[in-house]
Amino acid sequence: DAGVIQSPRHEVTEMGQEVTLRCKPISGHDYLFWYRQTMMRGLELLIYFNNNVPIDDSGMPEDRFSAKMPNASFSTLKIQPSEPRDSAVYFCASSFIQGQNEQFFGPGTRLTVL
C-alpha cells in the first residue's frame, strides 16, 4: 500500500484566497483525521471522520475551515478565505481499528499564506 497520500505537498497562496488540501487514506481504513502542526501548539486535531461521517469537528478553528469526505478514499480540507495565521503544516492520518490507537500519517501539506 502507498500509505496516506496528501496533495499538494506545498501550497503558497495570498491572503483571501481559497485553499483546498486533499487526502487519500489507506485503503480499508475507516477513520480519517485532519491535524495542523504549528510550533506553538504542536499537532492539533481539527476534525475526524468515521465511515465518511464527521464525528468531531470541535478542533476546527473557525467557520473559514471546512472538511468533507465524499467517499472512503478521499477527503478535503478547505480554507476560505485564507489568512496568514493559517500558515502551518496540515497532516491527514487514517486508522482502521477502533481503539487500536495507532494512526498512520501522510507526509503533510505545508501551507504558506502571504
Place this chain on the structure above:
Amino acid sequence: DQQVKQNSPSLSVQEGRISILNCDYTNSMFDYFLWYKKYPAEGPTFLISISSIKDKNEDGRFTVFLNKSAKHLSLHIVPSQPGDSAVYFCAATLTYTGTASKLTFGTGTRLQVTL
C-alpha cells in the same frame, strides 16, 4: 489549554548514550499513551505505546515508562544512534469511550544525536 506537555523543545545526546524524552499530562482520564517520531518533510510515524495498566513497555532500544501518580511518561532510547535524530511527539487518548481514538499531542521534542 495544553493537556499534553513536552517542556523540552530540544535535546542533544552523544551517540551511544541514553536519550530521555519527557512528557507530562494534565487529564487523569487519559488511559493510553503513544510516542511518535517525525523526520523532516515526513509525517509522524508510530514508535511505541503504553496502556495505563502498565508502568513500562519495551521494544528493542526504546522503553516507555509511565508514572500515573505524577501524570508523567518518558521515552528512553539506549543506545542512541544518529538515525534517532528527529522530533518526538508524545500523545494521549481515552480508550474507554467506545469511539475512535482521538489523540491529544504534545508540542514535540527535537532530539539530535551527535557523533
